[in-house]
Amino acid sequence: MTEVTEKESWKFPKDFWLANFMELCERAAYYGFFIVLTLYMTDIVGFTDIETGIIVGLFYGLLYLFPTFVGAYVDKIGFRKGLLIAFTLLTIGYFFLGVFLTKLPVVFFLFVLLVGASFIKPLITGTVAKTTTEKNRARGYSLFYWIVNIGAFSGKTFVPFIRQGLGLEYVNFFSAGMAFVALLFAYFFFDEPDKTSGSKSFKDTIRALKGILEKPRLWVLTLIITGFWLIQGQLYATMPKYVIRLLDETAKPEWLANVNPGIVVLSVVLVTQLMKKQKAVTSMLVGMLLMPLSALAMAMSQELEAITGTSISIMGMFNLHPLTVMMIIGIAIQGLAECFISPRFLEYFSFQAPKGEEGLYLGFSHLHSFLSAIIGFGLSGFLLTKYCPDPKTLPAGLTEIQHAAYYADAHYIWYYFVAIGLVSAISLLVFKVVTERIDRKVELNS
Secondary structure, eight states: OHHHHHHHTTOOOHHHHHHHHHHHHHHHHHHHHHTTHHHIIIIIIOOOHHHHHHHHHHHHHHHHHTHHHHHHHHHHHOHHHHHHHHHHHHHHHHHHHHHOOSHHHHHHHHHHHHHHHHHHHHHHHHHHHHTOOTTTHHHHHHHHHHHHHHHHHHHHHHHHHHHHHTOGGGHHHHHHHHHHHHHHHHHHTOOOOOOTTOOOOHHHHHHHHHHHHTOHHHHHHHHHHHHHHHHHTHHHHTHHHHHHHHSOTTOOHHHHHTHHHHHHHHHHHHHHHHTTTSOHHHHHHHHHHHHHHHHHHHHTHHHHHHHHOSOEEETTTEEEOHHHHHHHHHHHHHHHHHHHHHHHHHHHHHTTSOTTOHHHHHHHTTHHHHHHHHHHHHHHHHHHHHHSOOGGGSOTTOOHHHHHHTTTTTTHHHHHHHHHHHHHHHHHHHHHHHHHHHHHHHHHHO
Protein backbone atom coordinates (compact mmCIF):
# COMPACT_ATOMS: atom_id res chain seq x y z
CA MET A 1 0.00 0.00 0.00
CA THR A 2 2.81 2.34 0.95
CA GLU A 3 4.61 1.56 -2.30
CA VAL A 4 1.53 2.43 -4.40
CA THR A 5 1.09 5.74 -2.60
CA GLU A 6 4.75 6.60 -3.19
CA LYS A 7 4.40 5.95 -6.91
CA GLU A 8 1.23 7.99 -7.13
CA SER A 9 2.90 10.90 -5.33
CA TRP A 10 5.24 11.41 -8.30
CA LYS A 11 2.43 11.60 -10.88
CA PHE A 12 1.23 15.00 -12.09
CA PRO A 13 -1.42 15.94 -14.68
CA LYS A 14 -0.69 17.54 -18.07
CA ASP A 15 -1.46 21.09 -16.91
CA PHE A 16 1.16 20.81 -14.18
CA TRP A 17 3.87 20.19 -16.80
CA LEU A 18 2.49 22.82 -19.21
CA ALA A 19 2.44 25.42 -16.46
CA ASN A 20 6.01 24.57 -15.59
CA PHE A 21 7.14 24.79 -19.23
CA MET A 22 5.55 28.23 -19.62
CA GLU A 23 7.20 29.28 -16.37
CA LEU A 24 10.52 28.04 -17.77
CA CYS A 25 10.10 30.35 -20.79
CA GLU A 26 8.95 33.25 -18.65
CA ARG A 27 11.87 32.83 -16.22
CA ALA A 28 14.38 32.67 -19.08
CA ALA A 29 12.93 35.94 -20.41
CA TYR A 30 12.74 37.59 -17.02
CA TYR A 31 16.13 36.64 -15.60
CA GLY A 32 17.92 37.24 -18.89
CA PHE A 33 16.46 40.74 -18.75
CA PHE A 34 16.68 41.31 -15.00
CA ILE A 35 20.33 40.36 -14.53
CA VAL A 36 21.34 43.33 -16.72
CA LEU A 37 18.47 45.68 -15.83
CA THR A 38 20.50 47.87 -13.45
CA LEU A 39 23.28 48.08 -16.07
CA TYR A 40 20.70 48.96 -18.74
CA MET A 41 19.12 51.66 -16.56
CA THR A 42 22.46 53.28 -15.72
CA ASP A 43 24.61 52.73 -18.83
CA ILE A 44 21.97 52.95 -21.59
CA VAL A 45 19.08 55.01 -20.19
CA GLY A 46 21.17 57.35 -18.02
CA PHE A 47 19.83 56.98 -14.46
CA THR A 48 22.24 57.26 -11.50
CA ASP A 49 22.95 54.28 -9.22
CA ILE A 50 20.61 55.67 -6.55
CA GLU A 51 17.85 56.44 -9.06
CA THR A 52 18.28 52.98 -10.59
CA GLY A 53 18.07 51.35 -7.16
CA ILE A 54 14.84 53.18 -6.35
CA ILE A 55 13.16 52.58 -9.74
CA VAL A 56 14.20 48.93 -10.09
CA GLY A 57 13.42 48.31 -6.41
CA LEU A 58 9.89 49.66 -6.94
CA PHE A 59 9.51 47.63 -10.14
CA TYR A 60 10.76 44.44 -8.49
CA GLY A 61 8.85 45.06 -5.26
CA LEU A 62 5.52 45.89 -6.89
CA LEU A 63 5.98 42.81 -9.04
CA TYR A 64 5.48 40.85 -5.83
CA LEU A 65 2.80 43.10 -4.31
CA PHE A 66 0.47 43.31 -7.31
CA PRO A 67 -0.12 39.53 -7.48
CA THR A 68 -1.86 39.69 -4.11
CA PHE A 69 -4.66 41.59 -5.83
CA VAL A 70 -4.32 40.15 -9.34
CA GLY A 71 -5.07 36.74 -7.79
CA ALA A 72 -8.69 37.77 -7.31
CA TYR A 73 -9.00 38.80 -10.97
CA VAL A 74 -7.34 35.55 -12.07
CA ASP A 75 -9.89 33.46 -10.20
CA LYS A 76 -12.66 35.48 -11.84
CA ILE A 77 -11.51 35.38 -15.48
CA GLY A 78 -9.88 31.95 -15.39
CA PHE A 79 -6.29 30.81 -15.49
CA ARG A 80 -6.09 30.34 -19.28
CA LYS A 81 -7.31 33.86 -20.09
CA GLY A 82 -5.02 35.22 -17.41
CA LEU A 83 -2.02 33.52 -19.01
CA LEU A 84 -2.89 34.97 -22.42
CA ILE A 85 -3.12 38.48 -20.97
CA ALA A 86 0.12 38.04 -19.03
CA PHE A 87 2.26 36.79 -21.90
CA THR A 88 0.82 39.36 -24.34
CA LEU A 89 1.79 42.21 -22.01
CA LEU A 90 5.22 40.69 -21.37
CA THR A 91 5.93 40.35 -25.09
CA ILE A 92 4.93 43.98 -25.71
CA GLY A 93 6.83 45.32 -22.69
CA TYR A 94 10.12 43.56 -23.43
CA PHE A 95 9.99 44.44 -27.13
CA PHE A 96 9.50 48.17 -26.66
CA LEU A 97 12.15 48.38 -23.92
CA GLY A 98 14.54 47.45 -26.74
CA VAL A 99 13.07 50.12 -29.03
CA PHE A 100 12.74 53.15 -26.71
CA LEU A 101 15.85 54.00 -24.69
CA THR A 102 14.91 57.25 -22.95
CA LYS A 103 13.74 57.66 -19.37
CA LEU A 104 9.96 58.22 -19.60
CA PRO A 105 9.22 55.49 -22.21
CA VAL A 106 11.42 53.05 -20.30
CA VAL A 107 9.51 53.69 -17.06
CA PHE A 108 6.20 53.26 -18.91
CA PHE A 109 7.13 49.92 -20.48
CA LEU A 110 8.58 48.72 -17.19
CA PHE A 111 5.05 49.31 -15.86
CA VAL A 112 3.60 47.26 -18.74
CA LEU A 113 6.01 44.47 -17.81
CA LEU A 114 5.04 44.87 -14.17
CA VAL A 115 1.34 44.35 -14.91
CA GLY A 116 1.98 41.34 -17.15
CA ALA A 117 4.43 39.69 -14.79
CA SER A 118 2.07 40.26 -11.85
CA PHE A 119 -0.31 37.71 -13.36
CA ILE A 120 2.37 35.02 -13.46
CA LYS A 121 2.86 34.53 -9.73
CA PRO A 122 -0.70 33.53 -8.75
CA LEU A 123 -1.32 31.84 -12.12
CA ILE A 124 1.61 29.43 -12.09
CA THR A 125 1.93 28.77 -8.38
CA GLY A 126 -1.86 28.49 -8.20
CA THR A 127 -1.84 25.93 -11.02
CA VAL A 128 0.83 23.93 -9.20
CA ALA A 129 -1.29 23.99 -6.05
CA LYS A 130 -4.43 22.92 -7.95
CA THR A 131 -2.67 20.07 -9.78
CA THR A 132 -0.96 18.55 -6.70
CA THR A 133 -2.22 16.81 -3.59
CA GLU A 134 -1.12 16.83 0.03
CA LYS A 135 0.88 13.68 -0.71
CA ASN A 136 2.95 15.14 -3.52
CA ARG A 137 2.78 18.92 -3.01
CA ALA A 138 6.27 19.22 -1.49
CA ARG A 139 7.68 17.28 -4.45
CA GLY A 140 5.55 19.31 -6.85
CA TYR A 141 7.00 22.57 -5.57
CA SER A 142 10.51 21.11 -5.61
CA LEU A 143 10.06 20.18 -9.29
CA PHE A 144 8.56 23.62 -9.90
CA TYR A 145 11.64 25.28 -8.40
CA TRP A 146 13.89 22.95 -10.36
CA ILE A 147 12.25 23.90 -13.67
CA VAL A 148 12.12 27.60 -12.75
CA ASN A 149 15.86 27.56 -12.21
CA ILE A 150 16.51 25.79 -15.51
CA GLY A 151 14.71 28.73 -17.13
CA ALA A 152 16.72 31.25 -15.13
CA PHE A 153 19.97 29.43 -15.96
CA SER A 154 19.30 29.23 -19.70
CA GLY A 155 18.26 32.88 -19.97
CA LYS A 156 21.39 34.16 -18.28
CA THR A 157 23.58 31.82 -20.31
CA PHE A 158 22.69 33.48 -23.62
CA VAL A 159 22.57 37.09 -22.43
CA PRO A 160 26.34 37.84 -22.34
CA PHE A 161 26.64 36.97 -26.03
CA ILE A 162 23.82 39.38 -26.82
CA ARG A 163 25.08 42.13 -24.50
CA GLN A 164 28.69 41.98 -25.71
CA GLY A 165 27.98 41.05 -29.33
CA LEU A 166 24.99 43.23 -30.23
CA GLY A 167 24.44 45.64 -27.36
CA LEU A 168 22.80 45.70 -23.95
CA GLU A 169 19.45 46.93 -25.27
CA TYR A 170 19.11 43.86 -27.54
CA VAL A 171 18.65 41.61 -24.51
CA ASN A 172 15.07 42.89 -24.44
CA PHE A 173 14.33 41.30 -27.82
CA PHE A 174 15.52 37.90 -26.55
CA SER A 175 13.12 38.22 -23.61
CA ALA A 176 10.27 39.28 -25.91
CA GLY A 177 10.85 36.14 -28.00
CA MET A 178 10.73 33.82 -24.98
CA ALA A 179 7.53 35.46 -23.72
CA PHE A 180 5.99 35.00 -27.17
CA VAL A 181 6.80 31.25 -27.13
CA ALA A 182 4.99 30.95 -23.79
CA LEU A 183 2.05 32.88 -25.24
CA LEU A 184 1.74 30.36 -28.10
CA PHE A 185 1.74 27.41 -25.68
CA ALA A 186 -0.88 29.09 -23.47
CA TYR A 187 -3.11 29.69 -26.50
CA PHE A 188 -2.83 26.29 -28.18
CA PHE A 189 -2.29 23.75 -25.39
CA PHE A 190 -3.31 24.96 -21.93
CA ASP A 191 -6.71 23.84 -20.59
CA GLU A 192 -8.51 25.61 -17.77
CA PRO A 193 -8.01 23.79 -14.44
CA ASP A 194 -11.08 22.83 -12.40
CA LYS A 195 -13.19 25.80 -11.37
CA THR A 196 -14.30 24.49 -8.00
CA SER A 197 -12.96 27.63 -6.38
CA GLY A 198 -15.55 29.91 -7.98
CA SER A 199 -15.05 33.62 -8.61
CA LYS A 200 -13.05 35.70 -6.17
CA SER A 201 -13.67 39.41 -5.61
CA PHE A 202 -11.51 42.20 -4.27
CA LYS A 203 -13.29 41.67 -0.95
CA ASP A 204 -12.10 38.06 -0.99
CA THR A 205 -8.55 39.33 -1.46
CA ILE A 206 -8.86 41.68 1.51
CA ARG A 207 -10.41 38.86 3.53
CA ALA A 208 -7.49 36.59 2.64
CA LEU A 209 -5.04 39.32 3.65
CA LYS A 210 -6.89 39.77 6.92
CA GLY A 211 -6.76 36.01 7.45
CA ILE A 212 -2.99 36.03 6.95
CA LEU A 213 -2.50 39.00 9.28
CA GLU A 214 -4.56 37.18 11.89
CA LYS A 215 -2.03 34.34 11.74
CA PRO A 216 1.04 35.79 13.48
CA ARG A 217 3.19 32.87 12.38
CA LEU A 218 2.65 33.68 8.71
CA TRP A 219 3.45 37.38 8.78
CA VAL A 220 6.28 37.06 11.31
CA LEU A 221 7.86 34.29 9.23
CA THR A 222 7.42 36.46 6.11
CA LEU A 223 9.30 39.32 7.78
CA ILE A 224 12.13 37.00 8.81
CA ILE A 225 12.45 35.36 5.39
CA THR A 226 12.69 38.88 3.94
CA GLY A 227 16.30 38.88 5.18
CA PHE A 228 17.14 35.93 2.95
CA TRP A 229 15.64 37.51 -0.16
CA LEU A 230 17.24 40.87 0.58
CA ILE A 231 20.68 39.21 0.36
CA GLN A 232 19.64 37.03 -2.59
CA GLY A 233 18.45 40.13 -4.46
CA GLN A 234 21.98 41.53 -4.51
CA LEU A 235 22.76 39.12 -7.34
CA TYR A 236 20.78 41.58 -9.46
CA ALA A 237 20.99 44.84 -7.49
CA THR A 238 24.71 44.99 -6.71
CA MET A 239 26.71 42.12 -8.19
CA PRO A 240 26.62 42.98 -11.95
CA LYS A 241 27.89 46.53 -11.44
CA TYR A 242 30.30 45.44 -8.70
CA VAL A 243 31.96 42.83 -10.92
CA ILE A 244 32.16 44.95 -14.07
CA ARG A 245 33.45 48.03 -12.23
CA LEU A 246 36.13 46.10 -10.33
CA LEU A 247 37.19 43.96 -13.29
CA ASP A 248 36.17 45.29 -16.73
CA GLU A 249 33.47 45.20 -19.39
CA THR A 250 34.55 41.75 -20.58
CA ALA A 251 33.42 40.24 -17.26
CA LYS A 252 30.29 38.09 -17.39
CA PRO A 253 28.25 38.66 -14.21
CA GLU A 254 25.37 36.83 -15.92
CA TRP A 255 27.38 33.61 -15.79
CA LEU A 256 28.30 34.20 -12.16
CA ALA A 257 24.62 34.65 -11.32
CA ASN A 258 24.01 31.35 -13.11
CA VAL A 259 25.84 29.55 -10.32
CA ASN A 260 22.72 30.06 -8.19
CA PRO A 261 20.15 28.31 -10.44
CA GLY A 262 22.80 25.73 -11.35
CA ILE A 263 23.16 24.74 -7.70
CA VAL A 264 19.38 24.77 -7.24
CA VAL A 265 18.77 22.55 -10.29
CA LEU A 266 21.33 20.03 -9.07
CA SER A 267 20.35 20.09 -5.40
CA VAL A 268 16.74 21.10 -4.72
CA VAL A 269 15.06 17.72 -5.21
CA LEU A 270 17.81 15.94 -3.22
CA VAL A 271 17.65 18.50 -0.40
CA THR A 272 13.85 18.23 -0.25
CA GLN A 273 14.12 14.43 -0.06
CA LEU A 274 16.74 14.63 2.68
CA MET A 275 14.66 17.14 4.66
CA LYS A 276 11.23 15.65 3.99
CA LYS A 277 10.91 14.29 7.54
CA GLN A 278 11.92 17.61 9.04
CA LYS A 279 9.54 20.46 9.74
CA ALA A 280 9.45 23.24 7.16
CA VAL A 281 10.85 25.78 9.63
CA THR A 282 13.79 23.47 10.45
CA SER A 283 14.69 23.25 6.77
CA MET A 284 14.40 27.03 6.40
CA LEU A 285 16.66 27.56 9.42
CA VAL A 286 19.44 25.49 7.84
CA GLY A 287 19.26 27.68 4.75
CA MET A 288 19.16 30.90 6.73
CA LEU A 289 22.29 29.95 8.67
CA LEU A 290 24.14 29.67 5.36
CA MET A 291 23.34 33.22 4.21
CA PRO A 292 25.83 35.20 6.35
CA LEU A 293 28.56 32.84 5.08
CA SER A 294 27.51 33.65 1.52
CA ALA A 295 27.89 37.41 1.97
CA LEU A 296 31.14 36.94 3.89
CA ALA A 297 32.62 34.91 1.04
CA MET A 298 31.80 37.71 -1.41
CA ALA A 299 33.63 40.18 0.82
CA MET A 300 36.84 38.12 1.00
CA SER A 301 38.24 38.57 -2.51
CA GLN A 302 40.92 41.05 -1.40
CA GLU A 303 42.21 38.63 1.23
CA LEU A 304 42.39 35.86 -1.36
CA GLU A 305 44.13 38.15 -3.85
CA ALA A 306 46.77 39.00 -1.24
CA ILE A 307 47.60 35.27 -1.10
CA THR A 308 47.25 34.19 -4.73
CA GLY A 309 47.81 37.34 -6.75
CA THR A 310 45.41 38.44 -9.47
CA SER A 311 45.07 35.05 -11.17
CA ILE A 312 44.15 31.60 -9.83
CA SER A 313 44.67 28.48 -11.92
CA ILE A 314 41.68 26.13 -11.84
CA MET A 315 43.16 22.62 -12.23
CA GLY A 316 45.46 23.94 -14.95
CA MET A 317 42.54 24.40 -17.35
CA PHE A 318 41.84 28.12 -17.01
CA ASN A 319 42.53 31.06 -14.72
CA LEU A 320 40.11 33.14 -12.66
CA HIS A 321 40.46 36.40 -10.79
CA PRO A 322 40.17 36.00 -6.97
CA LEU A 323 37.06 38.20 -7.03
CA THR A 324 35.44 35.79 -9.48
CA VAL A 325 36.37 32.79 -7.32
CA MET A 326 34.89 34.28 -4.14
CA MET A 327 31.75 35.39 -6.01
CA ILE A 328 31.26 31.83 -7.25
CA ILE A 329 31.68 30.45 -3.72
CA GLY A 330 29.30 33.00 -2.22
CA ILE A 331 26.65 32.55 -4.89
CA ALA A 332 26.91 28.75 -4.63
CA ILE A 333 26.22 28.98 -0.89
CA GLN A 334 23.18 31.15 -1.67
CA GLY A 335 21.90 28.57 -4.14
CA LEU A 336 22.23 25.81 -1.55
CA ALA A 337 20.45 27.96 1.03
CA GLU A 338 17.60 28.54 -1.42
CA CYS A 339 17.10 24.78 -1.74
CA PHE A 340 16.41 24.59 1.99
CA ILE A 341 14.21 27.69 2.14
CA SER A 342 12.11 28.40 -0.95
CA PRO A 343 10.19 25.14 -1.61
CA ARG A 344 9.43 24.65 2.06
CA PHE A 345 8.25 28.25 2.49
CA LEU A 346 5.83 27.86 -0.45
CA GLU A 347 4.67 24.52 0.94
CA TYR A 348 4.15 26.07 4.39
CA PHE A 349 2.13 28.92 2.90
CA SER A 350 0.04 26.77 0.55
CA PHE A 351 -1.17 24.53 3.37
CA GLN A 352 -2.60 27.59 5.14
CA ALA A 353 -4.88 28.36 2.16
CA PRO A 354 -8.53 27.23 2.30
CA LYS A 355 -9.35 24.85 -0.56
CA GLY A 356 -10.08 26.79 -3.73
CA GLU A 357 -8.25 29.94 -2.64
CA GLU A 358 -4.72 28.87 -3.56
CA GLY A 359 -4.34 31.71 -6.08
CA LEU A 360 -5.20 34.32 -3.47
CA TYR A 361 -3.05 32.97 -0.65
CA LEU A 362 -0.04 32.12 -2.79
CA GLY A 363 -0.07 35.64 -4.18
CA PHE A 364 0.56 36.84 -0.63
CA SER A 365 3.36 34.30 -0.18
CA HIS A 366 5.65 36.63 -2.18
CA LEU A 367 5.24 39.62 0.14
CA HIS A 368 8.75 38.98 1.49
CA SER A 369 10.10 39.78 -1.98
CA PHE A 370 8.20 43.08 -2.03
CA LEU A 371 9.82 44.14 1.22
CA SER A 372 13.29 42.86 0.31
CA ALA A 373 13.22 44.56 -3.11
CA ILE A 374 12.26 47.99 -1.80
CA ILE A 375 14.87 47.84 0.97
CA GLY A 376 17.57 45.86 -0.83
CA PHE A 377 17.70 47.69 -4.16
CA GLY A 378 17.42 51.07 -2.48
CA LEU A 379 20.26 50.15 -0.11
CA SER A 380 22.31 48.86 -3.05
CA GLY A 381 22.11 52.20 -4.87
CA PHE A 382 23.52 54.06 -1.88
CA LEU A 383 26.20 51.44 -1.15
CA LEU A 384 27.39 51.40 -4.76
CA THR A 385 27.56 55.19 -4.81
CA LYS A 386 29.62 55.18 -1.59
CA TYR A 387 31.94 52.22 -2.14
CA CYS A 388 31.84 51.28 -5.86
CA PRO A 389 30.80 54.38 -7.87
CA ASP A 390 29.85 54.62 -11.53
CA PRO A 391 33.11 55.36 -13.44
CA LYS A 392 31.30 58.11 -15.38
CA THR A 393 30.88 60.07 -12.13
CA LEU A 394 34.60 60.12 -11.29
CA PRO A 395 36.76 63.18 -11.99
CA ALA A 396 38.47 63.28 -15.38
CA GLY A 397 42.20 62.70 -15.76
CA LEU A 398 42.70 60.27 -12.87
CA THR A 399 45.80 58.12 -12.79
CA GLU A 400 45.39 54.35 -12.45
CA ILE A 401 46.29 54.54 -8.75
CA GLN A 402 43.87 57.41 -8.11
CA HIS A 403 41.13 55.53 -9.96
CA ALA A 404 41.76 52.38 -7.91
CA ALA A 405 41.51 54.35 -4.67
CA TYR A 406 37.81 54.99 -5.31
CA TYR A 407 37.21 51.21 -5.24
CA ALA A 408 39.58 50.17 -2.43
CA ASP A 409 36.72 49.61 0.02
CA ALA A 410 34.18 48.20 -2.45
CA HIS A 411 34.08 44.88 -0.58
CA TYR A 412 32.65 46.67 2.48
CA ILE A 413 29.30 46.47 0.70
CA TRP A 414 29.02 42.78 1.57
CA TYR A 415 29.60 43.30 5.30
CA TYR A 416 26.23 45.05 5.48
CA PHE A 417 24.62 41.88 4.15
CA VAL A 418 26.57 39.65 6.56
CA ALA A 419 24.93 41.61 9.39
CA ILE A 420 21.47 41.31 7.81
CA GLY A 421 21.95 37.54 7.38
CA LEU A 422 22.99 37.09 11.02
CA VAL A 423 19.98 39.01 12.33
CA SER A 424 17.63 36.98 10.10
CA ALA A 425 19.12 33.63 11.14
CA ILE A 426 18.89 34.47 14.85
CA SER A 427 15.30 35.68 14.38
CA LEU A 428 14.29 32.44 12.67
CA LEU A 429 15.89 30.39 15.45
CA VAL A 430 13.88 32.34 18.03
CA PHE A 431 10.73 31.85 15.89
CA LYS A 432 11.34 28.09 15.79
CA VAL A 433 11.90 27.78 19.55
CA VAL A 434 8.87 29.90 20.47
CA THR A 435 6.42 28.24 18.05
CA GLU A 436 7.53 24.73 19.03
CA ARG A 437 7.05 25.59 22.70
CA ILE A 438 3.54 26.90 21.96
CA ASP A 439 2.71 23.74 19.97
CA ARG A 440 3.85 21.49 22.82
CA LYS A 441 1.64 23.36 25.28
CA VAL A 442 -1.36 23.06 22.95
CA GLU A 443 -0.69 19.34 22.50
CA LEU A 444 -0.47 18.76 26.26
CA ASN A 445 -3.70 20.65 26.89
CA SER A 446 -5.67 18.87 24.14
